[in-house]
Amino acid sequence: MTDPASSANFDEITIQNLALKWLVDFDVKKIGGSAELTVVAKVNDVSQLILDSSNLSITKVTVDGSEAKFAVEPHAVQALGSKLTIALPVTNKLATRKVLIEYSTSENATALQWMAKEQTADRAQPYLFSQCQAIHARSIVPCMDTPSVKHPYQAEVSVPEKVVALMSAVAVGEATPSADRNGYHVYKFEQKVPIASYLIAIVVGRLTKRDLSKRCAVWAEPSVIEKAAYEFIKTEDMLQAGEQLLGPYVWGRYDILLLPPSFPYGGMENPCLTFVTPTLIAGDRSLTDVIAHEIAHSWTGNLVSNGNWQHMWLNEGFTVFVERKIVGRLHGEEMRQFDAQCGWEDRLLPTIFEVFNPTHEFTKLIQNQTGIDPDDAFSGIPYEKGSAFLMYLEQQLGGPEVFEAFLLNYVNKFAYESILTDQWKTYLFDYFGAQKSVLEGIDFDAWLNNPGVPPNKPTFNDALMKVCIEVCKQWVDADENSVKDIEAANFLRLLPAQKTKVLDCLRLESNIFDYKVERMEELYHLNSVGNSERLFSWIRLAIRARWAPILDVALKFVTDQGRMKFVRPIYKDLVAWDVAASRAKETFIANRPFMHPITATMVAKDLGL
Structure with missing residues (x-):
């Protein structure tokens, strides 16, 4: 197995365990301390350990207690950081070494966002959170920053006494006063289940907790904890x-951390502590399917992992598929079908035709990412094209009951491993050996290796979709006179997801003019809707119609929160609108210091800045 985004020599030697000792210093915006790696040789005559790093200040390295030589060589692709080479005594297969690295992070570590207290919800204490996916763990710890290497970890973290530390692990005991630094206390954590480096996570802030069940809790700043x-x-x-779908939950705790608005993703499946965006707080629990997605990652992604980011669909496609299974269990099969159809129409096809193009490399399920930053390839493709592929396979191979049995066996087969697509495919053919003729009739090469629209479309139950189309048709057929006769009831009685779908459908129509958008606002009051998904779809629709009053709403939305799913498309829409382009760029430049580094970098690329 290889990984174009990693310099590590994990074909020769691997990490067996990681022990961290960190001090979080808000004054200099750095984490300092040490990482002790227990490494084990996979072959004979290993004389060096090669790790990934990025802007780390390394002061000393020892191997089995003796000081060791090391060298840092910048990667040709800047986003990939540097290659850290540590000299080892010649080490034979299965022999272990203890490698202790003393270092500190840069204040510009791409995995970290340091927030002044004024940037938090309560404005009481400063705040720190990490985001290591895809290859940002190397900016906070020297590591083999590839999902093909998994190991447990332990951590001792010193933080100021007025804040709380949490990690993607289970807390060990209570915080104790620091013996090394006045005004600090020490938290201890242990993650017993082997994980990839991108799942290492830390948050430090003024946090409080509410239990949701014996093994689930939510953490947030005090002012938003009840919501x-x-x-x-x-x-x-x-x-x-x-658990009913995929077997026992092996991680112990499942806690949720509600982050400040600048968090760049909807959620991040950090083990034991899912990070989520506050844009999920709608007041009516209408956006909590993201939690189902992150829960599904406990099996598909965290337990069975893609071997490298070229095969990201093994993480995200499977997880979207399982997420919708969970939604179906809780809200009915029609809702699963509706969400899957929306995924095809509103996320997959627009990504192919609007974000990329039908021949673009990044519209493949298996992508060539040699020499690039995996963040540049990040999109809805592995999520929606991957999920659609699995739904199509389910329909060809005997339906949900048969395919769910395969999913359970797949997770059991590859638990605690990192795999590539060929391994999944081989197991699929082994499991469904009695249906060889069906499998041979499926164009796997087109699904996996061809760009653009998949060769087959799953069959969807469109009962919930038909209602949306009827409401959409009212607006499409209306003219300047008849638009005044449209009433609010048909739209307002829809389910939350259906309301968003109506707006997404209308955005694709050619005759949605500003007077229609004006009437929608009169009827539905969408400028102030609390559901962020609906507000996002509304803003994009109104921009498409060139409705001038939406400009202030759009700029406020991309400033109030930093979720890339929302921010990047809206900025792209705004700069394509001549009257909005300059204000959009000015807003981004002014707000950039408050944005997460990943978001700021990606939006700057989008805007050509």
């Missing part, structure tokens, strides 16, 4: 549905 506890009350039900 978060209300929104995520069904977490245990989702977790149990996941």
Whole structure:
């Protein structure tokens, strides 16, 4: 197995365990301390350990207690950081070494966002959180920053006494006063299940906790904790549905951290502590399917992992597929079908035709990412094309009951491993050996290796979709006179997801003019809607119609939160609108210091800045 995004020599030697000792210093915006790696040789005559790093200040390295030579060589692709080479005594197969690296991070570590207290919800204490996926763990710890290497970890973290530290691990005991630094206390953590480096996570801030069940809780700043506890009350039900599908939950705790608005993703499946965006707080639990997605990652992604980011669909496609299974268990099969159809129409096809193009490398399920930053390839393709492929296979191979039995066996077969697509495919053919003729009739090469629209479309139950199309048709058929006769009831009685779908459908129509958008706002009050998905779809629709009043709403939305799913498309839409382009760029430049580094970098590329 190889990984174009990693310099590590994991074909020769691997990490067996990682022990961290960190001090979080808000004054200089750095984490300092040490990482002790227990490494084990996979072959004979290993004389060096090669790790990934990025802007780390390394002061000393020892191997089995003796000081060792090391060298740092920048990668030709800047985003990939540097190659850290450590000299080892000649080490034979299965022999272990203890490698201790003393270092500190850069204040510009791409995995970290340091927030002044004024940037938090409560404005009481400074805040730090990490985001290591895809290849940002190397900016906070020297590591083999590839999902093909997994290991447990332990950590001792010193932080100021007025804040709380959490990690993607289970806390060990209570915080104790630091013996080394006045005004600090020490938290200890242990992650017993082997994980890839991108799942290492830390948060430090003024946080409080509300239990949701015996093994689930939510953490947030005090001012928003009650809203978060209300929104995520069904977490245990989702977790149990996941267990019914894929077997026991092996991680112990499933806690949720509600982050400040600048968090760049909807959620991040950090083990034991899922990070989520506050844009999920709608007040009516209508956006909590993201929790189902992150729960599904406990099996597909965290337990069975893609071997490198070229095969990301093995993480995300499977997880979207399982997420919708959980939604189906809780809200009915029609809702699973509706969400899958929306995924095809509103996320997969627009990504192919609007974000990329039908011949683009990044519209393949298996992508060539040699010499690039995996963040540049990040999109809805592995999520939606991957999920659609699995739904199509399910329909060809005997339906949900038959395919769910395969999913369970697949997870059991590859648990604790990192795999590539060929390994999954081989197991699929072995498992469904009695249906060889069916499998041979499926164009696997086109699904996996061809760009653009998949060769087959799954069959969807469109009962919930038909209602959306009827409401959409009212607006499409209306003219300047008849638009005044449209009433609010048909739209307002829809389910939350259906309302968003109506707006997404309308955005694709050619005759949605500003007077229609004006009437929609009169009827539905969408400028102030609390559901962020619906507000996002509304903003994009109104920009498409060139409705001038939406400009202030759009700029406020991309400033108030930093979720890339929302921010990047809206900025792209705005700069394509001549009256909005300069204000959009000015807003981004002014707000960039408050954005997460990943988001800021990607939006700057989008805007050509």
